[in-house]
Amino acid sequence: MANLKCNACGGTYNTTQRDGTAYFHQCPAEIITTPASSTASGAGAGEVREQRTAIRDENIRRGIVYVDGKPHKFVPNPEERNQSLLVPGEAGIISEGDGVSQLD
């Protein structure tokens, strides 16, 4: 359980949700800014959307399976076509973004 601040989007979060399950932060893909002067002219007016360049995605990379608590991945078997081997692999998140800062 840790309180963290995402250095990419500025979001703050706890790694454990209220129900006890783990939370995996993912930055919003877009940065949406709305000039204060445009609020009276209707929704979306003057809204500026930019793609975020550094996205943190704490979801676990695909293709990783755990065997006896250790990360493994499937790789093609060089000796048997159409078969795969399960070998030790490195667990990790999809993208670090700009990292995180510890809040407490």
Ligand SMILES: [Zn+2]
């Ligand atoms: Zn973020």
